[in-house]
Amino acid sequence: MTAPSGTMIxxxxxxxSHRVEVEDRWTLVELLRDHLNLTGTKIGCNRSECxxxxxxxNGQPVYSCSQLAVWTDGADVQTVEGLxxxxxxxxxxxxxxxxxxxxxxxCTPGQLMTATALLNAVPNPDAAQVKQALAGNLCRCSNxxxxxxxxxxxxxxxxxxx
Numbered sequence: 001m002t003a004p005s006g007t008m009i010x011x012x013x014x015x016x017s018h019r020v021e022v023e024d025r026w027t028l029v030e031l032l033r034d035h036l037n038l039t040g041t042k043i044g045c046n047r048s049e050c051x052x053x054x055x056x057x058n059g060q061p062v063y064s065c066s067q068l069a070v071w072t073d074g075a076d077v078q079t080v081e082g083l084x085x086x087x088x089x090x091x092x093x094x095x096x097x098x099x100x101x102x103x104x105x106x107c108t109p110g111q112l113m114t115a116t117a118l119l120n121a122v123p124n125p126d127a128a129q130v131k132q133a134l135a136g137n138l139c140r141c142s143n144x145x146x147x148x149x150x151x152x153x154x155x156x157x158x159x160x161x162x
Contacts, residue, residue: 009073014082022069029053029064032079040080040109051137054110055079061117080109092116095154103141111137115151124155
């Protein structure tokens with residue numbers, strides 16, 4: 001039996017540079033959770049259907065369960081662990097708390113990462129824009145209204161401080 005083939009990659013996760021040998025079959029979510037101990041990213045369906053594993057790769061939301069780790073060579077990846085800065089929650093994370101958006105919390109990391117990408121592109125989105133952006137993120141608790149309210153509030157807050 002031969003050992004799985006591996007590839008050395010370099011990439012940044014939450015602003016930290018990593019050089020890692022990965023097996024060519026590993027997904028990005030496996031690399032993050034099992035080898036970098038960044039367990040905030042959740043494995044839901046493992047089929048690119050639920051969005052629980054969403055991270056930002058070069059600023060764009062991607063399902064990390066369907067991205068091979070080798071594809072991240074040279075990329076910048078942001079996980080939910082990278083949202084808080086200096087021990088302070090991001091305005092979006094705080095809005096999720098203020099609006100009771102997380103219930104069981106399983107989908108929350110993916111929702112937060114997709115919403116972060118939206119707010120980076122559209123700083124003050126309306127409810128329709130939020131719903132469209134989050135269409136690929138399922139919430140099994142069906143807490144969609146609170147999630148949308150939280151993202152809209154976070155955008156409005158950023159618009160107020162500008």
